[in-house]
Amino acid sequence: MPYDLIVIGSGPGGYVCAIRAAQLGLKVAVVEKDKTFGGTCLNVGCIPSKALLHASELYEEAGHVFDKMGIKVGKPKLDLAAMMAFKDQGVDGNVKGVAFLFKKNKVDSFEGFGRIAAPGQVEVKAADGKTQMLETKAIVIATGSDVARLKGIAIDEKRIVSSTGALTLDKVPERLLVVGAGIIGLELGSVWRRLGSDVIVVEFLDRILPGMDAEVARQFQRMLQKQGMTFKLASKVTGIATAGNRLKAQVEHASGGTAETIEADVALVAVGRVPFTQGLGLEAVGIATDERGRIVVNHNFETNVRDIFAIGDVIAGPMLAHKAEDEGVAVAEIIEGQAGHVNYDAIPNVVYTFPEIASVGKSEDELKAAGVTYNVGKFPFTANGRAKVNLTTDGFVKILADSKTDRVLGVHIVGADAGNMIAEAAIAMEFGASSEDIARTCHAHPTLTEAVKEAAMAVAKRSIHM
Numbered sequence: 001m002p003y004d005l006i007v008i009g010s011g012p013g014g015y016v017c018a019i020r021a022a023q024l025g026l027k028v029a030v031v032e033k034d035k036t037f038g039g040t041c042l043n044v045g046c047i048p049s050k051a052l053l054h055a056s057e058l059y060e061e062a063g064h065v066f067d068k069m070g071i072k073v074g075k076p077k078l079d080l081a082a083m084m085a086f087k088d089q090g091v092d093g094n095v096k097g098v099a100f101l102f103k104k105n106k107v108d109s110f111e112g113f114g115r116i117a118a119p120g121q122v123e124v125k126a127a128d129g130k131t132q133m134l135e136t137k138a139i140v141i142a143t144g145s146d147v148a149r150l151k152g153i154a155i156d157e158k159r160i161v162s163s164t165g166a167l168t169l170d171k172v173p174e175r176l177l178v179v180g181a182g183i184i185g186l187e188l189g190s191v192w193r194r195l196g197s198d199v200i201v202v203e204f205l206d207r208i209l210p211g212m213d214a215e216v217a218r219q220f221q222r223m224l225q226k227q228g229m230t231f232k233l234a235s236k237v238t239g240i241a242t243a244g245n246r247l248k249a250q251v252e253h254a255s256g257g258t259a260e261t262i263e264a265d266v267a268l269v270a271v272g273r274v275p276f277t278q279g280l281g282l283e284a285v286g287i288a289t290d291e292r293g294r295i296v297v298n299h300n301f302e303t304n305v306r307d308i309f310a311i312g313d314v315i316a317g318p319m320l321a322h323k324a325e326d327e328g329v330a331v332a333e334i335i336e337g338q339a340g341h342v343n344y345d346a347i348p349n350v351v352y353t354f355p356e357i358a359s360v361g362k363s364e365d366e367l368k369a370a371g372v373t374y375n376v377g378k379f380p381f382t383a384n385g386r387a388k389v390n391l392t393t394d395g396f397v398k399i400l401a402d403s404k405t406d407r408v409l410g411v412h413i414v415g416a417d418a419g420n421m422i423a424e425a426a427i428a429m430e431f432g433a434s435s436e437d438i439a440r441t442c443h444a445h446p447t448l449t450e451a452v453k454e455a456a457m458a459v460a461k462r463s464i465h466m
């Protein structure tokens, strides 16, 4: 009997889509080329990077902060192999969790490379070369993304690494060159700096964290510099020579000119990710892609070929796991005949460094460009009681609200635990809240979230603790 739905790829988009479709009563199969489920996020992305960020943050705290709180532990010692084993255990638990959920929801799984042979037909090629053809009513492409490469710089995952190699280094590099000051570069740069590397970040643009609120990015860069990270902005790496003990990177101004050499033990190329559709058979079936290789879909996630849908990193939009998951749920509901929907105006974005950066909605630059007038409410963590006793006073909350309606249009947080705090802002925006709604909502004391309430009060210039 044919399937109702075959999902190609088991990342956060694919596995969530499969489970939701099964919940709705569809007969579902997932095709995954890798040995474990969970895609980039669980295997080489969100989960292992957060495990290392968490462990390295505690390592740094034990060395620098415990003493200030009267905890005498001496100088902490790093056992990198054990830290990597801890990270691997976390990955293992998560990928097994997906396998369990597939079983629980009666989702069939096929290990092998999926190719769309025709609408309604997916060929699965196993590692031993054997193929089988599966029949289905609908197909969801959730094949995700791959590391973007720089011309002329070959990634060997040992000395010149992508994020994947940076998650498995067996030695702390004395000097780490990070190419790209986006989220992944700054997160993994932070991990290795905390563990002892001298980290230099080279970025093509004249700012870090492109796309994020400019004020947030500026202040955050200062914080990272205070932690010991060095930045070379408006610069490009044009080549990396590998002869000898140390890498020698050629670095020029973004607009060209004389090159200087930066030496490093390891170089992390973190210049973004590109959609992965290799070998999927798009051309043969006639599925359209855009100029960046992303599969083109309509508001129902349907490609130009009937009953073939696409979600996650392989389509346009922020390359984030929770965006892929929400699209997975929405497309399953649409295929089943319901009204699935994703609100792209309320997708939070988090940088899991210390302090964390979290935002949802529009930045000031975006509002200015759109000609929207807005009021700003800001509150620093230096004035938050809990942050003071926690010794985490770096950062602030900024709320942007429409000057005519007071509707919240954007929330930006730099600070410890910003990633958790942004959830309240996302819910507020999802419900169309005004800044006054947040200001009049009781927030528990003493919590960092009171800074969100105070920033909302500051929109109307009535914050209490400033």
Ligand SMILES: Cc1cc2nc3c(=O)[nH]c(=O)nc-3n(C[C@H](O)[C@H](O)[C@H](O)COP(=O)(O)OP(=O)(O)OC[C@H]3O[C@@H](n4cnc5c(N)ncnc54)[C@H](O)[C@@H]3O)c2cc1C
Residues within 6 Å of the ligand: 008, 009, 010, 011, 012, 013, 014, 031, 032, 033, 034, 037, 038, 039, 040, 041, 042, 044, 045, 046, 047, 049, 112, 113, 114, 115, 142, 143, 144, 145, 163, 164, 184, 276, 278, 279, 280, 311, 312, 313, 314, 319, 320, 321, 322, 323, 324, 352
């Ligand atoms: C280092 C790093 C850290 C990150 N941290 C975060 C974070 O903290 N928060 C966050 O939201 N996002 C994070 N991301 C991004 C996040 O991982 C992606 O946005 C997310 O995984 C996208 O999900 P997806 O389902 O679209 O694709 P993927 O997770 O890429 O999954 C695609 C799956 O499809 C499989 N596949 C591809 N082609 C085929 C085929 N033809 N046949 C069979 N299988 C196929 C792949 O093997 C893979 O398992 C991070 C990424 C990286 C690299």
